[in-house]
Amino acid sequence: MAEGFQPNLVGFLCNWCSYAAADLAGSNRLEVPASLTTIRVMCSSRVNPVFLLAAYLRGADGILLAGCHPGDCHYLTGNYYARRRFALLIKILETFGIGSGRFRLSWISASEGQRFAQVTNEFAQSILKLGPSPIKSRPFLD
Amino acid sequence: MARSKDILIIGAGLAGIEASLLCASSGRKVYLVERESYFGGSAIKSEEVFPLMECATCMLAPKQSEVLENKNIELLTLSEIESVTGSAGDFEVKIKKKARYVSIADCIGCGACFDPCPVEVDNEFEEGLTKRKAIYIPCAGALPNVPMIDMTNCVRRSGEDCHLCQDACMFEAIRYDDRDEELTLKVGAIIVATGFRFGDVSRFVQFGYGKLKNVLHAFEFERLRASNGPTSGEIKTSDGRSPSSLALIHCVGRKEVGYCSQICCMYLAKFAHYAFDKLEGVKIYQFYREASIPGKGNQHFYREVMEKGVVSIRSDQIEISGGDPQLTIRYRRDGKEESVQVDMVILAPPIEPHPETKRLAELLNLELDEFGFIKKNGVETSRSGIFAAGCATGPKSMEEVIVEAEAAAGGAIFITEDG
Numbered sequence: 164m165a166e167g168f169q170p171n172l173v174g175f176l177c178n179w180c181s182y183a184a185a186d187l188a189g190s191n192r193l194e195v196p197a198s199l200t201t202i203r204v205m206c207s208s209r210v211n212p213v214f215l216l217a218a219y220l221r222g223a224d225g226i227l228l229a230g231c232h233p234g235d236c237h238y239l240t241g242n243y244y245a246r247r248r249f250a251l252l253i254k255i256l257e258t259f260g261i262g263s264g265r266f267r268l269s270w271i272s273a274s275e276g277q278r279f280a281q282v283t284n285e286f287a288q289s290i291l292k293l294g295p296s297p298i299k300s301r302p303f304l305d
Numbered sequence: 306m307a308r309s310k311d312i313l314i315i316g317a318g319l320a321g322i323e324a325s326l327l328c329a330s331s332g333r334k335v336y337l338v339e340r341e342s343y344f345g346g347s348a349i350k351s352e353e354v355f356p357l358m359e360c361a362t363c364m365l366a367p368k369q370s371e372v373l374e375n376k377n378i379e380l381l382t383l384s385e386i387e388s389v390t391g392s393a394g395d396f397e398v399k400i401k402k403k404a405r406y407v408s409i410a411d412c413i414g415c416g417a418c419f420d421p422c423p424v425e426v427d428n429e430f431e432e433g434l435t436k437r438k439a440i441y442i443p444c445a446g447a448l449p450n451v452p453m454i455d456m457t458n459c460v461r462r463s464g465e466d467c468h469l470c471q472d473a474c475m476f477e478a479i480r481y482d483d484r485d486e487e488l489t490l491k492v493g494a495i496i497v498a499t500g501f502r503f504g505d506v507s508r509f510v511q512f513g514y515g516k517l518k519n520v521l522h523a524f525e526f527e528r529l530r531a532s533n534g535p536t537s538g539e540i541k542t543s544d545g546r547s548p549s550s551l552a553l554i555h556c557v558g559r560k561e562v563g564y565c566s567q568i569c570c571m572y573l574a575k576f577a578h579y580a581f582d583k584l585e586g587v588k589i590y591q592f593y594r595e596a597s598i599p600g601k602g603n604q605h606f607y608r609e610v611m612e613k614g615v616v617s618i619r620s621d622q623i624e625i626s627g628g629d630p631q632l633t634i635r636y637r638r639d640g641k642e643e644s645v646q647v648d649m650v651i652l653a654p655p656i657e658p659h660p661e662t663k664r665l666a667e668l669l670n671l672e673l674d675e676f677g678f679i680k681k682n683g684v685e686t687s688r689s690g691i692f693a694a695g696c697a698t699g700p701k702s703m704e705e706v707i708v709e710a711e712a713a714a715g716g717a718i719f720i721t722e723d724g
Contacts, residue, residue, distance in 0.1 A: 180360065183363065183366040187445060187446045190414055190446055190450050191445040191533070192415070231363060235359050235363060237363070272362065273360055273362035273366050274362040274363075278532075
């Protein structure tokens with residue numbers, strides 16, 4: 164593991180549930196990883212897998228995608244689409260040598276501030292163990 | 306005199322929020338008046354809502370932030386109506402806005418002021434299950450995320466020169482010199498959405514509420530399950546055990562108030578769902594006379610929960626005793642005396658009009674029905690230009706509240722239309 168490694172984390176959060184949970188974690192004064200960059204999207208299914216690949220190529224060590232619990236999607240079925248889409252993406256991540264451990268899909272409802280903090284901290288810990296993403300050190304990708 | 310197109314909405318619960326968003330989207334200026342320091346009403350106490358068991362915060366929080374961000378809506382918290390004069394199209398309303406002692410503009414909601422406060426009192430929002438300070442927000446996630454100082458409990462009231470919260474605040478948001486203000490508004494229409502409260506169940510002595518431990522009313526149980534509640538969503542008895550059996554008591558006080566509160570059968574089914582979800586191997590009994598499951602989606606949910614193993618006992622003359630630690634429920638079924646032992650009892654209290662409804666009805670000169678709810682003629686009340694929505698007009702589910710709020714908003718928009 165690299166000295167003083169601070170993982171670059173990106174969180175795509177759905178507007179209706181997980182982004183509100185992040186807000187709640189904040190007002191509960193819970194600690195979340197400082198290196199987590201959150202991006203609000205209207206739905207977890209709004210996230211094109213290409214966004215994730217682009218983020219990895221630009222230096223993300225881990226990406227979290229969080230949406231409403233199955234059955235609770237504001238658009239009824241968006242999170243099911245996301246789940247299917249990212250089940251495929253995980254295979255691509257393995258093939259590319261990024262590793263499926265650098266991606267996490269999680270369901271966090273708006274009242275689960277505690278869970279938001281727990282998921283992000285656990286994820287940060289597991290990325291810390293994995294070390295820096297191999298893909299960002301490859302010169303030909305620049 | 307020019308007619309006003311602005312709309313006043315009294316009560317910022319689910320109905321008030323829904324109506325104000327609709328009025329604002331048609332370009333009306335909306336004044337949304339709320340007597341508490343936070344808004345969202347009774348609905349924000351819930352963790353999940355039936356029949357689809359959607360997360361309640363997921364439904365409400367985006368609506369609440371829309372209200373806060375909408376330029377056409379002015380939310381007046383800690384405010385009460387003082388007087389209303391005039392008639393439809395031209396009301397003059399006096400509002401008393403109580404001091405919050407914390408500047409909404411400067412506070413960032415960091416909560417650094419809570420810890421140093423020396424006062425500890427019961428938190429009303431959590432049904433007294435937790436303590437709060439004299440400077441507080443009722444629960445995590447309450448909006449606006451700005452605390453208030455409760456001056457009846459603050460030590461400054463007794464003349465002490467305490468300024469611990471002011472010292473802790475890095476943004477100089479605490480204003481001890483804040484004073485109550487009086488505002489005068491001109492509006493064209495008024496929507497009353499003052500909601501309900503649960504009737505006091507300690508008056509029905511046979512259930513032992515208030516005397517026996519682990520006899521809870523519906524909101525107390527709801528807060529136990531709430532992720533942002535006193536136990537972070539873990540259902541625990543008063544001595545911290547996980548209950549292995551629960552009893553749900555329907556229709557508490559129905560005979561006395563003289564009407565069915567309509568939503569209890571459904572939320573008790575929801576509570577059974579919570580318990581099956583959280584407590585492995587839990588035994589659930591429900592004591593009822595008649596089940597009322599109206600609505601298209603509800604029957605399915607109710608049946609699903611019942612099939613998980615709720616023991617339904619059609620009974621009367623229920624009496625609860627014991628509590629050390631188990632509670633004994635004695636009841637009559639088919640003329641025979643029987644009894645069971647449980648760890649926790651949840652009562653479904655009658656839904657009663659909020660006390661504010663009565664005061665407002667006198668102020669606004671509105672007719673009430675025999676139970677104290679606001680009388681309606683279509684969407685309008687007995688006074689032209691004043692509309693009513695939500696549980697202020699009678700017990701109803703959230704779905705119906707939203708429909709009624711939108712209808713009232715439609716009425717208010719219509720009568721303030723030009724020409």
